[in-house]
Amino acid sequence: MYRRVLGLIFVSLCVSQAPTQAQDFKLFDRDVQIHGFASQGFVHTNDNNWLTMNTSGFGSGEFTDFGVNASTQLTDNFRIGAQLYDRNLGGLGKWHPTLDWAYATYKFKPWFGIRGGKVKTVMGLYNDTQDLDFLHTFALLPQSIYPTDLRDTTLAHEGGDIFGDIPVGKKFGTLSYTAYAGYRNDSQYGGYAYLVNNDGAQFNSFAGLQYGGDLRWATPLKGLLVGASRMNEDITLDFLNGSNDMRLHSNPEWTNQYYGQYSWKKLLVDAEYRRYWTDLGTQGVSLIQEDVRGWYMAGTYQVVKRVQVGSYFSHYWINYPISGLLSSGTGHDYDKVITVRFDPTRYMNIKVEGHFMAGYGLPDQYPNGFYAANNPQGLKPNTNALVVKGGFNF
Amino acid sequence: MNYTIKHFRILVVVAGLIMSLPAFAAGVKIIANPSVKADSISTEELKSVFLEEKNSLPDGSRVEPVLAKGGSAHDAFVKEYLGKTEASLQTYYRTLVFTGKGSMPKAEASDSDVVAYVARTRGAIGYVGLETNTDGVKTLAVTSGDNLATRRLISRVEPVYPPELYKNHIGGIVRLKVTIAANGNVESAEVLGGNPVLGEYAIAAVKTWVYAAASSKTKTEISIPFDPNH
Numbered sequence: 170m171y172r173r174v175l176g177l178i179f180v181s182l183c184v185s186q187a188p189t190q191a192q193d194f195k196l197f198d199r200d201v202q203i204h205g206f207a208s209q210g211f212v213h214t215n216d217n218n219w220l221t222m223n224t225s226g227f228g229s230g231e232f233t234d235f236g237v238n239a240s241t242q243l244t245d246n247f248r249i250g251a252q253l254y255d256r257n258l259g260g261l262g263k264w265h266p267t268l269d270w271a272y273a274t275y276k277f278k279p280w281f282g283i284r285g286g287k288v289k290t291v292m293g294l295y296n297d298t299q300d301l302d303f304l305h306t307f308a309l310l311p312q313s314i315y316p317t318d319l320r321d322t323t324l325a326h327e328g329g330d331i332f333g334d335i336p337v338g339k340k341f342g343t344l345s346y347t348a349y350a351g352y353r354n355d356s357q358y359g360g361y362a363y364l365v366n367n368d369g370a371q372f373n374s375f376a377g378l379q380y381g382g383d384l385r386w387a388t389p390l391k392g393l394l395v396g397a398s399r400m401n402e403d404i405t406l407d408f409l410n411g412s413n414d415m416r417l418h419s420n421p422e423w424t425n426q427y428y429g430q431y432s433w434k435k436l437l438v439d440a441e442y443r444r445y446w447t448d449l450g451t452q453g454v455s456l457i458q459e460d461v462r463g464w465y466m467a468g469t470y471q472v473v474k475r476v477q478v479g480s481y482f483s484h485y486w487i488n489y490p491i492s493g494l495l496s497s498g499t500g501h502d503y504d505k506v507i508t509v510r511f512d513p514t515r516y517m518n519i520k521v522e523g524h525f526m527a528g529y530g531l532p533d534q535y536p537n538g539f540y541a542a543n544n545p546q547g548l549k550p551n552t553n554a555l556v557v558k559g560g561f562n563f
Numbered sequence: 564m565n566y567t568i569k570h571f572r573i574l575v576v577v578a579g580l581i582m583s584l585p586a587f588a589a590g591v592k593i594i595a596n597p598s599v600k601a602d603s604i605s606t607e608e609l610k611s612v613f614l615e616e617k618n619s620l621p622d623g624s625r626v627e628p629v630l631a632k633g634g635s636a637h638d639a640f641v642k643e644y645l646g647k648t649e650a651s652l653q654t655y656y657r658t659l660v661f662t663g664k665g666s667m668p669k670a671e672a673s674d675s676d677v678v679a680y681v682a683r684t685r686g687a688i689g690y691v692g693l694e695t696n697t698d699g700v701k702t703l704a705v706t707s708g709d710n711l712a713t714r715r716l717i718s719r720v721e722p723v724y725p726p727e728l729y730k731n732h733i734g735g736i737v738r739l740k741v742t743i744a745a746n747g748n749v750e751s752a753e754v755l756g757g758n759p760v761l762g763e764y765a766i767a768a769v770k771t772w773v774y775a776a777a778s779s780k781t782k783t784e785i786s787i788p789f790d791p792n793h
Contacts, residue, residue, distance in 0.1 A: 200666075202667060204660050204667070236661070240663060240666065242666060245619070245625055248665075248666075250663040251663075252661065270662070270663050274663070279611070279617055297662050298658055298661070298662060301657070301661050303657065304654050304658055304661075339607075434648070435648060437651075471650055474650075477650075515653070562657065562661075
């Protein structure tokens with residue numbers, strides 16, 4: 170309860186600051202910037218409960234998040250900062266604040282810099298900004314690529330990056346690269362924990378090494394960006410199954426993501442494809458294999474200064490090729506979405522979004538929006554959802 | 564004869580008015596604190612500085628961008644120099660801020676506030692409308708080269724402002740395409756846009772400029788503001 174009260178106090182403070190821009194102050198003769206954001210959503214579905222909320226019936230407003238950060242430029246090339254983040258989304262988050270990112274960056278040259286600490290992972294177009302609702306036209310990013318219940322799994326790593334931008338000539342555009350390595354540790358209030366705990370087991374941890382990179386090319390064709398990302402993982406799932414402590418190790422686990430973005434005047438078109446493969450087992454025996462493939466195509470258009478419209482089609486497909494701890498099977502979720510976003514001020518936004526979904530993945534076996542525990546009556550094949558969300562930032 | 568000259572002058576003034584309108588509508592001056600050593604900046608450098616990809620110029624000058632919160636100069640600058648809409652620029656900066664990769668740049672309420680901030684802040688670089696009084700700051704020429712390597716300007720002579728046009732408040736930005744010889748002398752210059760009369764005066768001045776020597780001749784584009792209020 171006290172977490173909810175703290176959250177509401179923060180949101181109130183944010184509201185009181187909303188008309189202003191960043192809060193700047195001097196500390197040891199350095200400019201320190203404070204920024205924050207908050208959003209509140211409401212979701213109603215016609216049949217199935219979605220995103221761990223009781224969305225069918227009247228709907229659910231358990232869809233709140235907020236964050237605050239502080240950063241400063243210590244020297245021309247050296248900056249530090251940190252951001253706290255908290256959310257409550259049905260059975261996820263549960264008002265437990267997390268250190269979203271906290272790192273130091275030293276940029277030797279535009280083409281070479283290093284970061285160290287808890288660093289947001291660059292993968293695809295929006296992995297590192299998926300929580301930042303005010304940056305996106307959509308209330309929910311395509312769940313085939315950016316499932317909100319699995320945000321922990323790819324969002325950040327405790328480790329380091331090297332990064333830079335390499336101009337390859339006016340005729341060839343610019344290449345940007347990031348390479349990273351670090352430690353991932355899933356939240357006790359994330360999708361995996363929710364699934365495992367509701368399957369009668371007790372989630373302990375899902376953690377380990379993550380390393381990979383991202384390469385993106387701002388092509389000479391104005392507004393066209395293409396890129397590819399790769400993530401390798403060496404992780405261990407630890408849970409209590411009855412009285413047995415199960416430790417399943419990945420062998421191997423990886424994600425490939427390919428993407429493109431084209432902007433022309435007030436039109437923005439995005440397309441991404443992601444494939445995630447994992448093979449978890451013990452003593453050389455595979456007990457869980459998952460092959461998750463998603464893609465989406467999205468378009469947004471700024472109709473007038475304060476109004477944007479958007480639409481996407483999101484295609485999610487999952488395959489459990491073997492029967493081990495869980496039975497084999499396949500599932501899908503195809504989501505057609507339309508959105509209107511209205512920004513009453515520069516710092517506030519309201520979104521109204523319709524989702525028309527066919528399928529629900531594998532609700533007993535993999536966290537992706539629909540859970541058997543939320544739908545004890547069984548899942549119906551189609552789900553329509555209305556999402557209304559408002560937020561602000563400063 | 565006097566009648567013809569008088570009419571010619573009127574024609575020049577009218578033509579100038581018509582041709583300089585687009586420059587006034589979309590024109591901006593790039594201004595910098597006098598501590599900035601450079602007299603010119605390329606469009607690529609300008610974009611890099613304002614998108615926080617770079618915080619120094621090739622001559623070593625440290626620079627800090629300052630924006631206006633709105634207005635016609637701001638709209639023109641964002642569109643023409645940064646290639647973005649206002650919404651996409653705000654999204655860009657917020658992405659930097661909320662992922663820890665950059666700061667929200669300083670934004671001032673009006674052009675005169677931008678000038679005041681740039682004047683008192685070492686390394687500050689900003690943009691204002693052509694008619695803004697820019698006392699206390701320096702105006703940078705904007706270059707756009709076929710090659711990315713900008714030649715350092717060693718000697719610059721300001722163009723003469725034709726009194727007739729100055730008196731009639733005719734100004735604007737003249738864009739020139741300039742060929743610089745390997746030894747640094749300006750080999751040729753031609754007007755790409757702006758008032759043709761101002762263009763002639765701009766060419767006369769630019770042909771006296773001297774750049775740093777290079778291994779071969781280079782071509783660049785230069786924007787020269789003629790500010791009737793300055």
